[in-house]
Amino acid sequence: MKLYKVVMKEFRYIFSQKRIGLLLFGVPFSFSVLFGLIYSTEIVKSIPTVIYDQAQSGASRSLVQDFADSQRFRIVGVVNTQEEMEQYIINEEAIVAVGIPFDFSKQIKLGHGGEVVLEINATNIMYSNTVMTFGREIITSYNAGVGQKLVEGVNQVPQQALHTVAPVILKQRLLYNPTNSYTAFLLPGLVANGVQIGIILCVCTALLREFGATGLWRTTSPAVIVTGKLLAYWLCSMVAIIMSIAVCISAFKIVLRGSMGSLLLICSAFTFMIVNLGLLFSAMARDERMPVHPVMLLYIMPAFLYSGYNWPHIAKSSFVYAYSLLLPMTYAADTIRDILLAGYSPDLLLNSAVLYIAGNVVWTLTIVVCKHRCKSLVAATSQEVRP
Template sequence: MPKKCLAIMRREFFYMWRDRSLRYILLIGPLLGLILFYATYSAPVIKAIPTAVVDLDRSTASRELSDQFRNTEYLKVVAFPENFAEAEKLLQGGSVTVGIVIPEDFARNTSLGRQSNIAIMIDGSNIAYATNATNAVLLVTRAISAKIGVKTLVARGIQLTEAQEAYQSITFREEGWFNPALNYAYFLVLALALNFWQQCCMLAACMNVIGETGMNSRLQLKAMGVSKLQLFAGKSVAHIAAFMIMALPIYALSFYIFKLPLQCSFRLLFLFTLVFAVSLHSIGTLMSSFSNSAVNASRFGMIIALPSFVLCGYTWPLEAMPHYLQQLVKVLPQTWFFQGLNYLTFKNPGWGFISHYFLAMIVIALVCYGTAAIITSRN
């Protein structure tokens, strides 16, 4: 039996390599995706956000305020509209992402210690841009507010050191853990590349059963004394081995060239990926077992693989999804893999925590392989 399985594995590797389109998809696709994603998200933060400043006061104080906005590295003042309406047009046209309006009575109010309201409009149509713009504006406005407050107290006769202490009596120290710079590359690149990888793997896995039952090769192998168990066991091992061979260069580039974070041992990550590859292959095999053609098998597999990354809770928290959807996505191995990937690369919470992620994917694999075996045995 081992010799027959090895022969089937060699045969499957030969067929996968001979299929040029499949070979390019499996070998080049995920690597190309990784490189493109890294090039896209390599900048740790978005800087030089286009900004428009409307100075309705036109005073020395308002010009100083405009200069402070202009001198920050996160904002790039590209326009000085005359009024609010012009700033609104720039925002609507996408020329700027931030609009700042300094009111007419800014200098007078600040000199008298009165509150002065500065209007700040942020284009929220692009969430990434809007989040970075909001953080940049907050940094500048906090510093400006403290500086103006100190000047006001000094103008009232309070000593400079006392005025500074009054504004520094409570300090907030922010600490970003696990990804201190909030680097998009650290968070997204590897996950997006592995999402591309799992879609390619699903395409190959969906050919596991229908690729034989839909052709006369199954009859030929049966005449040679090769059982269904030997055939599909050999094919499955070959597929999973190919999937893992595809994953290795992705991890090599990510961790050793691009220096993406990896807090756990590579051995644990490799084992975690292997279990995911098995569970992913089991779903593709199940799709292949009840499909009446290779095209339909691929369609069924892609229906699962394509939306799984959005639904897995990696880019949007599961807790923010409807309860029924939170429970439904737990039947997908992608949910357990990408959630676990985040913990392993950033936190390494330990085997006691991550073990139930392994268990969930193993259960999915057993159920899918078992169901596929029953369906195939009846054909």
């Protein structure tokens, strides 16, 4: 057969098979849309910020106003004590705290340099990088304005002259991830994503292969079959995710600052939901290839990016944020990282409850689907055996 005939034959095959067309053309198009939407806002802005201004002077209020005027920061609270400021960070009501000491204005006037401290929750380095970059930009702009007024003195020693032209000294304190490590930032979420991919790919055919055995469905309740498979895969998934996190801790020096109980709670809720989701896909599938393709396109691939793990929710469009609320990763990945790096997640109980409740809803739907298919199978078998 000549070359052009082989080429034309293959073209005819490609365009006659919907599955191939979907993979070849649909996947790149879907990815360009799905992943383009996540970064459509282009920048991280409106980072929740708490202010602790001990000076309460004209100079300090001017600096606070500079932070308030910046699109990158959104002031969510003004506190009067160090404890209140730290509580905002612990509860994740604020990502960054701006601390201004009581002698701020005095130190500027004396030419000693007034200090400003930024305390940053660095578990997500998208926040910390943005805060460090634009925090310095605000201080540099502030220094230019104040320094111009102060540069009237002459015959100053070098250190004093430096503090005259740059009267504010910025100090930054990275909390929970002091080295701004990409490993600590990314690895816990990648582990969770890897576990869910493994679960989905294994479980999405678990029920499908049983639909050929009508005798099983005649003698065993669909609820028993679904629950039995759920418990088996759930237990294996828990072992898998704990082993993976143990590797992160032992081999890659990611610190577990939280309790093992908290970690087990969110991991169990997450795997419970994912296993149930895989069983639902399996119950709805008509052949072994059917459950994999839509799951890969609509769930597995965008799940990591849309979850808010590496691109924050505050930087998302409303559509992307709404879609992310449907993804179990949204409720698990950040919580796992917070427990590891910060030792605490304020959303632990809420996110665990959401995953367990959603998992039970999906479990119920799976049983309903199985009962419907079981009736159809039994009816079809009965018709075949009639004389």
